[in-house]
Amino acid sequence: MCADTPEYKDTLNLPNTDFPMRAGLPKREPEWLERWESIGIYDRLRERAASAASTEDARKPFTLHDGPPYANGHLHIGHALNKTIKDMIVRSHQMMGFDARYIPGWDCHGLPIEWKIEEQYRKKGKNKDEVEVIDFRQECRRFAEGWVDVQRDEFKRLGVTGNWPAPYLTMDFHAERVIAEEFQKFLMNGTLYQGSKPVMWSPVEKTALAEAEVEYHDKESFTVWVKFRVSNVDFPDLTLAGEETEAEEGRAVMAAEEQVAHDLIGAHVVIWTTTPWTLPSNKAVVFGRDISYGLYEVTGAPEECWAAPGDRFLLADNLAADVFKRARLNEDQYARVRSVSADLLAGLTLLHPLAGAEGANGEWDAPRDFRAADFVTDTEGTGFVHCAPSHGMEEYELYRDLNMLDRVITYNVLDDGSFRPDLPFFGGSYILSRKGGEGDANKKIIDKLASVGGLLARGKIKHSYPHSWRSKAPVIFRNTPQWFAAIDREVGDGQDQYGKTIRQRALTSIDQLVHWTPKTGRNRLYSMIEDRPDWVLSRQRAWGVPLTCFTKKGALPTDPAFLLRDEAVNTRILEAFEAEGADAWYKNGAKERFLGTDHNPDDWDQVFDILDVWFDSGSTHAFVLRDREDGTEDGIADVYMEGTDQHRGWFHSSMLQACGTLGRAPYRNVVTHGFTLDEKGNKMSKSLGNTIAPDQVVKQYGADILRLWVAQTDYTADQRIGPEILKGVADGYRRLRNTMRFLLGALSHFEESDRVAPAEMPELERYILHRLAELDHVVRRGYAAFDFQGVFQQLFNFATVELSAFYFDIRKDALYCDGDTQRRRAARTVMDLLFHRLTTWLAPVLVFTMEEVWLERFPGEESSVHLTDIPETPADWLDEPLAAKWAKVRQARRVVTAALEIQRSDKVIGASLEAAPVVHIRDKEMLAALTSINFDDICITSGMSLTGDPQPAEAFRLPEIDGVGVVFEKAEGEKCQRCWKILPDVGTHAHPATCARCNAALT
Structure with a gap:
């Protein structure tokens, strides 16, 4: 530029914005949280919806029902993922025109909190059993209250919107009243019963557990091959071939029977088990009717072997070689003597290996039942299964169906996992140690069996085994009296539209009433409910809602008069719970108070078991959706959204509970997310040091980066997170922020008078409007389908590729250098339309950043992007022929650039x-x-x-x-000193060293 050439820089329309490239989210996000709270955004949205309810602008309610987290610790990354997805569902539907309500809630009862209080007691040398139950329950309540406050602040810091001042708590008095009321419906409709059957039992926690309270870990177990001696043979009718006379036939039969008796009496049926502790409770052995069995004789044995030459064993043919290998016998040290049919097996009488043992006092002398069963296979073990129906569900069901439970049920194992004191040899020994490790029972049993010659082999096996997810200790199956909801019994409530039983209603709901995201959720829950047993409702603990019922003294559970069914009694209980909470059940004189004058308290026992906490959370639809003003008209939620583990947890219990009381599922959509793993795909563990805490991410990057990670991931599968992944997310965020900053700068001082109608715009602007119309459909469909990854990928690519690298790049020249031209006004009009759509499209994800962007352009005390809906996009913006033309233009441009x-x-x-x-x-x-x-x-x-x-x-x-x-x-040509284009006409105009366009802009 010559010395006398004017400086044209100040004549350009350069972008003007104070929006910083450096976000500073960790520092600034709390300011926006305070602002939202001060202007009451959530309440204002509800008020706006209420005021429009009777007008043509009425908003359709949309309710996501919150699966309650447990109030007992700081949030982990799974909590952050879960609550962020929920928040994006709620916000996106709100901005699409719904009245989207979100009532956060907490699960407050149950063993995890009770366990924490007991830990505190143990540290202080305090005995829980010496504390008044109401005092203990109050300590549990205070513990839960403290963590509710902590978690509420942590959730709010993530930018989650909702009715935070009035969440639901399962320990609120009204909630406890409704939980009891829902239980009473099972009492009154005939599905509640008391039964004694094997349930998963935690000896450490001394309570029954539901499947949802159990997780599976590898465990090393003792495994034994045990001998049951054949003491007698009751021969079936034998059909002999040939045409012998009756006398000859009789002699042949007798000879055959004598030979079989000689072969089998004194032989041993061998069973295999990984739970030696169940052997003292053995009542039977079962075999498979279609399995090929043989009688095998030992012909030679090494000294260390528990078998001796001449010993005979009954085994499944497919498993015999493996069994003898375990017994340290080579192939040339045993031989197959004969086949043994299922009919012949059915005639054998077996004795327990401890039968006749000195000091056993006849405990195991009775013959064992021996019969065929459908669940026996020849894929592992011996082909025979030892049965202790008190400790195995398949065996229990077999003898239940045979009406023989009274002959096979034992009560050898106490609630702490020890054997009853008077059990010979093993009384007082423990299956597990007090901390959940191996107890002394298995070793004592194995040693005793070895001493009486009852073992063929022993070993150890590592296998997947159920553990309590709270204490992390192994569980056992134990027969105890428990309260159940019968899921195949007809529900006497008349709500039979979807089936007469809880199971029928649940399966029908799954297929007809619920939409599943992802689709695999349907199959998962369907198969679980299709095969599940009756629901165990009772727990032997103190902190929770009690089973509010009374039983007739002296009556059997099968007696119709066993349970007190009296609406007046129920009403008195519910009124007390509403006023005083569930503690009313434990107060002095409670039984007399609730029974009133209609029933003699001496005739009735008060039940003090508490309800399974999954019944609590499964009942939340009643006291949240049904009872609250911000609930739903029909008590049904639009969405339940939780992790995949909740197919056996909250989704499951809510389905069963509602099918027992509402007659159908309590939800229309079920959305499921996977688990969060580290960057290498490993499960997060404190011991491995690979955990990512939400507060760490928020302190380093800000909550919006964490939310952006959620939006970028396929939450329906397992997700990965770690430092490198978060760096990549932050980089993508900066690119998106740069796009919004450009828009803000370009729209400085834009006014309505600058607006240009689409018909008067250049083709490039009309093409961008076409893309906006296409994206509007994509965004709305994606948000409606809860596909946040799909929505964000489309918006990110549009913002960074189609806008920043294409449209903005092209139009910088017109924006900066044009005068008041139609082209420049059209470009700014399109950028205004882009601004309104991008900010509202992205607001459900980047709640803080889009608020910052919005306020930069529209400041004001009452201003907020979250009070705004996604703008409607005119259908006539779609122009497929123009889009096809510009697809060719962009192809050619790629080659040129x-x-x-x-x-x-x-x-x-x-x-x-x-x-x-x-x-x-x-x-x-x-x-x-x-x-x-x-x-x-x-x-x-x-x-x-x-x-x-x-x-x-x-x-x-x-x-x-x-x-x-x-x-x-x-x-x-020469370079225009204003726009930097090189053109032949530069220098020929009134303004020195300018082109015609720039000269006109300056004139």
Whole structure:
């Protein structure tokens, strides 16, 4: 530029914004939280919906029912994922025109909290059993209250919106009243019963557990091959071939029977078990009717073997070799004597290996039942299964169906996992130690069996085994009296639209009433409910809602009068719970108070078991959706959303509970997310040091980066997170922030008078409007389908590729250098439309950043993007022919920009404005499209020659775009000192060293 050339920089329309590139989210996000709280955004949205309820602008309610987290610790990354997805569901539906309500809730009862209080007692040397139950329960309540407050603040810090001042708590008095009321419906509709059957039992916690309270870990167990002696053979009818006389036939039968008796009496049926502690409770052995069995004789044995030459064993043929290998016998040390049919097996009488043992006092002398059972296989073990129906569900069901439970149920194991004191040899020994490790029972039993010759082999096995997810200790199956909800008994409530039983209603609901995201959720829950046993409702603990019922003294559980069913009694209980909470059940004189004058308290026992906490959370639909003003009209939620483990947890219990009281599922949609893993795909563990705490991410990056990670991941599968992944998320965030900053700068001082109608816009702007219309459909469909990854990927690519790298790049020249032209006003109009859509489309994800962007343009005490809906997009913005044309334009542009990049890399030019390439186009339709627009502006060059002539050999090409070749030429002329284009007319206008366009802008 010459010394006397004017400085044109100040004449440009440069972007103007105070929006910083550095977000500073950790520091600034709490300020926006305070602002939202001060203006009461959540309440204002509800008030707005209420005021429009009777107008044509009425908003349809949309309710996501919160699966309650447990109030007993700081949040982990799974909590953050869960609550963020929920928040995005609620916010996106709100901005799509719904009245989207979210009532956060907490699970407050049950063993985890009770366990924490007991730990505190143990540290102080305090005995829980010496504390009044109400005092203990009050300590549990205070513990839960403290963690509710902590977790509430942690959830709010993540930007989660909702009715935080009035959440639901399962320990609120009204909630406890409704939980009791829901239980009473089972009492009154005939599905409640008391039974004694094997349930998963935690000896450490001394309570029954539900499947949802159990997790599976590898455990090393003792395994033994045990001998049951054949003491007698009751022969079936034997059919002999041939035409012998009756006498001959009789002699043949007798001879055959004598031979069989000789072969089998004294032989041993061998069983295999990984739970030696169940052997003292053995009552039977079962076999498979379709399995091939043989009688095997030992012909030689080493000294260390528990078998001796001449010993005979009954085994499944497929498993015999493996069993003898375990017994340390080689193939030449045993032989198969004969086949043994299932009919013949059925005639055998077996004795327990401890039968007749000195000091056993006849405990095991009775013959064992021996019969066929469907669950026996010959894939592992011996082909025979030892049965202790008190400790195994399959065995229990077998003898239940045979009406033989009274002959096979034992009560050898106490609630702490020890054997009853008077059990010979083993009384007082423990299956597990007090801390959940191996107790002394298994060793004592194995040693005793060895001493009486009852073992063939022993070993150890590592296998997947159920553990309590709270104490992390192994559980056992133990027969105890428990309260159950019968899921195959007809529910006497008349709500039979979807089935007469709880199971029928649940399976029908799954298939007909619920939409599943992902679809696999349907199969998972369906198979679980299809195969599940009756629901164990009772727990032997103190902190929770009691089973509010009374039983008749002296009556059997099968007696119709066993349970007191009296609506007046129920009402008195519910009124007390509403006023005093469930503690009312434990107060002095409670039984007399609730029974009133209609029933003699001496005739009734008060039940003090507490309800399974899954019944609590499964009942939340009643006291949240049904009873609250911000609930739903029909008591049904639009969405339940939790982790995949809740198919056996909250989704499951809510389904069963509601099917027992409402007659159907309490939800219309079930959305499921996977588990969070570290960057290598490993499960997070404190011991491995690979955990990522939400508060750490928030302190380093801000909550919006954590939310962006959630939006970028496929939450329906397991997700990974770690330092490198978060760095990548932060980089993507910066690119998106840069796009929004450009928009803000370009829209400085934009006013309505600047607006241009779409029909008057250049094609490029109308093409961007077309893309906005397409994206509007994508965003709305995606948000409605809870597909946040799909929505964000589309928006991110649009913002960073189609806008920043294409549209903004092209229109910078017009925005900065044009005067008050139609083109510049059209561009700013489109950018205003882009602003309103991008901010509202992205607000459910980047709640803090989009608020910052919004307030930068629309400041004010009452202003907030979260009080705004996604704008409706006119259908006539869609223009498929124009989009097809511009697809060709963009293809040609890619070839030109790639050709110029080579010249830039080779230092031939410093910028694309120094070029005026010749572009050869083979396709006539593409050539016509390019000649109808200013293609040099689109390619950001100072000139352009378009031709249909054949491409010369030196033309640059891209292999994926056929028919376009570029020959580089430098632009001719002088450089305009205002717009930097190189044009022949520069210097010929009134304003020195300017082109015609810039001269006009300055005039």
